[in-house]
Amino acid sequence: MLIFVIIVLCCIIVGQFIYIRSNKKKVQEVSNILDEVADGNLDRRLLADEDTAISELVYKINDIIIQDKNRLVAANKSEKAYKELVTSLSHDLRTPLASLVGYLEELENDPDEKELFLRTAKNKALDLSDYIQSLFEWLKLESGEWVYHFESENIGEVTRIILADWVVKLEKCGIAFQFDIPEDSIQLITDKRAWERILNNLLSNILKHSQADFLAITLTYDSSEVLITISDNGIGIPEQDLPFIFDRLYKGDRSRSENSNGLGLAIVKELLTALGGTISVQSEIDEGTTFQLQLPHKHE
Template sequence: MRSLRARLVRAFTLVSLPALLLLAGVTFGYARHTYLALREAEVLRELDNNIRAHYRWRGTLAGLQPQEPPPEERNLEPERRPPPPTSLPPFLVLDPEFRVLSGVPGYPTGAVLPAARRAGLREVRVNGKAVAYLYATGTLPPLDAQSQTFLTQTALLLLGAVGLAALLATGLGAAVSRHLLAPLRALQRGVRSLTVGRAPQPLPAGPPDELGELLAAFNAMTAELERRRVASRQLSADIAHDLTTPLSVMRATLEAMLEGTLSPTPERLTRLHTQTGHLLHLTGDLRLLSLADAGDLTLHRREVSVGALLAGVVAAFEDRAGHAGVTLTVQAAGGPPAWIDPVRVTQVLHNLVQNALNHTPPGGTVTLGAEAPEAATWRLTVRDTGRGIPPEHLERVFDRLHRVDDARSAPGSGLGLSIARTLAEAHGGTLTLESRVGEGTTATLTLPRTDRAEPGRLLEKSRAPRWG
């Protein structure tokens, strides 16, 4: 009984059984009440007929037997009949002066019924003359053997119906629970596949309810995990490629120097130093991403003037922009200081500006902007008039080591935009790109102005399960 299906079946049974018993009890009570009312009407009719017949035959009520014995006792000899009941009969017979004709416990023969109890008396008339009155005592009419048998059989029939309905409810509960739990069983199989390291098959579409939404969410999650698994494999291959190329060049150059084939000239040593710097930059980017994935990336927030931050970025790229023939400008609106990690945000802006300069031809413009459209938000933008990004690459530019084909020759590790988005999310913000081919690209960095009492914020980023 520990499974969910067993508990649902038991719940169906436990809920339906009390309701069925209550219904059976109400039905039996109503049937018994109706039967007794009919029996009372029958007794009243027999008593009325007996009084009329006796009066017409004798002209008086003397010697009247108010009620005939039950059918099974009528053919018995008087000495063999059971003694009269000691309880009150359903009706008392009164003469025209309201005197009791046949005494019973509490109402002796000849006793006059008090005037306070005479309301509601039933008259018995013969030839238009009231010859007797009937007083209802409130006692139920006695049940004969046939009546008892009828009520007993009715009770047994209702109990049998309750038992049959309970069995039907249990079977129906089993069928309904099987149908309701089918999406959960499919989800359970998918989760088990994940736990053993296998990529689950897409689950069938469920009903249009919460369970269906859960199955759709699970399918979306597994699809995203599969995409990340493929991306992770591709990332490993790309990293190996990016590491192998400079290492091969460095090894070949060093071996040639050791063998004396090449002399260690300043130019050759400079190339080795450049390759070493590329490797250090790549490993630094990978370490930053690994810290972010592990949730160990710490931000050191403080109050920073956004205008001064942008001015520092422009100053860092001013010479390079001048040599490339690109105009670098700042359009920053005033506002309160931002509570950010200036080193990390500067790293994001440096990456965005560097990409903009790499893809903006001479005579173009790169504009840095800052505004506070809402009371708790800063929006920083880097807008260029470069070649733009093709739509098929726009959604993947934040993937690690992904580069647009015509940008493969540009410097960098291919991790810049991924790191930039990671740092933006670490601040609780977002980084988005909008681009049109031939018109340029706009990168928008949104940063919330958080409470300055917050000393720092760890980037908490869930790591996707991996399977082979």
């Protein structure tokens, strides 16, 4: 009996020794892999058998490595996007600025063309001002510094006031228009300033790029949402561009990008999302383009 007990104890001691040695080896493997991770190899993973003393620890370490890799990928993507933004900005700012300086120099050298050069220089300065304003607005949206003031507004009345400021511009550009905005009181929780920027950007986009001579804006509503449809009869947007027109810095084909900063429609989508709404677009070449905006009556 004593011999049996001694044998059992020896087996237990040997088992514990093997177990400790095995765990020590696994810990060393974990340590080596963590050294690789610390050196920047975030594709390494720790391995462990299930139901072992260190398996739960290994799983948690792997989760941390995966999270760090995801954060690194996101940071690299963000850095690349901002490099592209800076590159685009440097070009887009230089071009109108160089044109402005050029026309002012011509004005100095040829006073007889004063009226033409002044008018052209003014237009270039306005383009530059619009671009800088769009840039600041986008950066505020990107950084989360845009401050929203949500209040109950009569969206029909607010829309009519915004459109009234566009009447002279549309007439000056030779664009006939039709506004169908109900006189009803349509109360909506929204940010009036953001809604103004949304409409202004869409109308500005039409004036600059559509080559339209007719514009129609219709507002309808029911118990759950408000729908605003903005249609023109312009040159349309190529089908391959439609999925990307709300992307930052996307300018589409050359005919639509000469005076574009690639930020206007991106700002529209960002602001509309903040208001709880959505926007969609349909377009046919040489037939025109229709934007449809949806805003919910209830907004969190």
